[in-house]
Amino acid sequence: MSPQPFDSLKGFAVTFRQMFKKPITQQYPEYKRPVYPRFRGRHRLWRHENGLEKCVGCSLCAAACPADCIRVVAAENTPGNRVSPGERYARIYEINLSRCIFCGYCELACPFDAITLEAEFEISEYSRDDLIYTKDMLLAEPVKRMPVADRDLYDTPTPVWKAES
Amino acid sequence: MAVAETKRAIYEGTRIPSPIPSVLQVDPGLREEGDILEVNFGPNHPSTHGVLRLIVELNGEKVVGLQAVVGYLHTGFEKNMEAKTYWKAITYPERIDYVSFQNNELVFVLAIEKLLGIEPPPKAQWMRMLLCELNRIHSHLVWLGTAALELGAISMFWYCFRERDAILDLFELVGGVRMHTRYFQAGGLAEDIPQGFYDECRAFADTMEKRVDDYEALLSGQAIWLERTKGVGLLSAEDAIALGQSGPVLRASGVDWDLRKVQPYLVYDQVDFEVPVYPNGDVYDRYKVHMDEMRQSTRIVQQALHGMPEGPWIVDDRKIVLPPRHELHTSMESLIHHFKLVTEGYRVPEGEVYVTVESPRGELGCYLVSDGGPKPWRVKFRAPSFVALEATATCMSDALVADLIAIVGSLDTVMGEVDR
Ligand code: SF4
Ligand code: SF4
Secondary structure, three states: OOOOOHHHHHHHHHHHHHOOOOOOOOOOOOOOOOEOOOOOOOEEEOEOOOOOEOOOOOOHHHHHOOOOOEEEEEEEOEOOEOOOOOOEEEEEEEEEOOOOOOOOHHHHHOOOOOEEEOOOOOOOOOOHHHHEEOHHHHHOOOOOOOOEOOHHHHOOOOOOOOOOO | OOOHHHOOOOOOOOOOOOOOOOEEOOOHHHHHHOOEEEEEEOOOOOOOOOOOEEEEEEEOOEEEEEEEEOOOOOOOHHHHHOOOOHHHHOOOHHHHOOOOHHHHHHHHHHHHHHHHOOOOOHHHHHHHHHHHHHHHHHHHHHHHHHHHHHOOOHHHHHHHHHHHHHHHHHHHHHHOOOOOOOOEEOOEEOOOOOHHHHHHHHHHHHHHHHHHHHHHHHHOOOHHHHHHHOOOOOOOHHHHHHOOOOOHHHHHOOOOOOHHHHOOOOOHHHOOOOOOOOOOOOHHHHHHHHHHHHHHHHHHHHHHHHHOOOOOOEOOOOOOOOOOHHHHHOOHHHHHHHHHHHHOOOOOOOEEEEEEEEEOOEEEEEEEEEOOOOOEEEEEEEOHHHHHHHOHHHHHOOOEHHHHHHHHHHOOOOHHHHHO
16 A cells, blocks of 8 residues: 555645745734733833822732742832822832743732733843833833734623723 | 555564663673764754753664653742642643643642532633643644654644644633633633634634644655654553553553543533544554544534533632622722732642643643642642653664654653653
8 A cells, every 4th residue: 555646745735725825924023913902911000090109019919929029118108208099109119020920910919900911022131130120110101002902802891800990 | 655564563562671661771792892872862952842861872873772861941840839829839830831731720720629629610611621622732733843843844833833823822812821821720710701712712623623634634644754653663552551651652552541531520521522542552653643632622622612601700709719800999808808818828628639631741640738728738740741751762672863853752742841
C-alpha cells in the first residue's frame, strides 16, 4: 500500500488554496486589534470628579496581591492637605509591574473602585527600574489609548467587578 | 514507495532498559571499544521543548545511552502555594503547565471544592468543561506546531498558531487575559459569560473542524512525515502501564484509558465523545491520537455551547465567594465579608484530597492537605509530563539520534510542569 502520490497532492492542495485566502497578519504597531473589555492591562488609579483620589490607603489591594508587588504607605488627611475623601490617603503607592502577573485581584479587592486594570499593554521598558509605577504615573491619563471592543457585547450587562460607585 | 512496511512493529512484553527506567545504560563491552561519543543535548536546544537536558551517548548514529537531567525550570510553585491563601494560590497552578493552564487551574479548584464540600452551579460546570476542551485544543495545537517544526514541517507551525491565537482571543474575551486567566474560582466562575462569547466560540468551533482536516492533509500521508514517525519510539502497552503513562502516550499504545470516560468529572458524562485509541505505540500513532482528540474536543465544545444552562455562575456562599460588587456600598455585612475574604481568606476544613483530571498530557492530579487554616498545608501535583519523560529511555532503545527529536517531541512534555 503506497500512500503516494495522491496524499502528496492533497497536501499541496491545502498549500495552494492558501494563496487565495486573505492573510491574517495584523500590521501591529500601525493597527491595534481592539482588546476585549475584560482585558487586564496596566493599572490605573482613579480620582473622584472633585479631584480627590479614590484610594484611601487601606492596603487591601496589597493584601490581595499574589505577587506581593504593591506597596502602600498611608498617611492621615489633614484639613490643610486633603488628598482623599476618607480619613487617610496613600502617601506612597507603588506597583512593581515587573513582578505583576496581571491577575486583577487588586481590582477585585479594592472596595472603592480606586484601582482598575485598563487596556494598555505596551508597557515594556529598557530598565527594570522604570517598571516601578508610582502614584503619579498611575493617576495620570495614559499617553497611549488602546481601542476596546464593544462593551455591551463582550462584557456582562452589569459587570460584577467594575460597577460604578 | 512503500514507507510503512519496512518499519519496525510494536514489540510485545517489556523492555524497560534498566532499574531506573529513565536511564538508558551503555553496554560495558561497547564502552570498552571506545567508540562512544557523549553529547549534551540541551538545556538550551531549540527542540527540547523548554530546558530539558539529555546526556546522549552515541555509537555512530545509534543512541546507546541516555540520561535526562531535569530541574532547570524549578520554581518552587508547590512550596510557594503553602504561603498563600487559597484564593491567591489559584493563580499558581496555571503557571505550572503554562500550555494547559485551564486544566491545571481546574484540578486545584476541584480539590478546594472537594474539601469545602461545595458543588458549583451547572452553568459553571458546563463552562469549565468548555474552556478545558478549548484549552486541550490549544495545547495540542502547540504540540503539533512545535513537534512538526522540529521535524522540518515548518508551515505546520504557522497553521497551528493561527488557530491557537483564535483560542487565546476567546480566553481573553471571557477571562480577561490570554493565558493564566484565574477564571475558575472556588465555587464557580469569576464572572458571568458575556453574550458575545457564544457566537465567537461557535464560529471558531465550526472552522476548527475543517482545520484539523487540513493539518491531516499536510502531514498524515506525506512520505517524509511517515518516514520520520512510523515505527519510531516504540512503547508497548505493557511498558506504558508499567511506566505509569497516561493521556495520549498511553492511548497510542493501545490502552483505552481516559479519565473523562472512566471517572467522569464536571459534566463529561452528559456529552457525547469518543476516546481515540491507536495500537502501534509509535510517534505516528501519538500524532494520530492528538489529531483525533482535537476533533473530539471540538465536538464537546459544540455540545457545550448548545447545552449551556442558564442561571448563576457561582455559588451563593458569602463565606467563600466575594460578595457582589454593588453590595459593598450598601451593606455593611458584605463589606465585612469582603475584608475578611481578601485579607484572611476562607478557611478550608481539615483533611486531605487527591483529585485527578484528564489534562491534555494525561492524568493530572492534585494532592491537597488542609490543616483547617486559610492556607494549604501541602500541595503536590502529579505532573503527567514528568511521567512521560520517564518513558524516554524505553522509547529510545535502538533509535537513531535523529529520532531522538521526534521521540522527545511526541511525548509532549512541558518542562514547566516537569520541574515545577
Ligand atoms: S494584577 Fe495581580 S499581581 Fe498585579 S498588582 Fe494586581 S493583584 Fe498584584
Ligand atoms: S487602591 Fe483600593 S484597596 Fe488599594 S489601598 Fe487604595 S483604596 Fe485600598
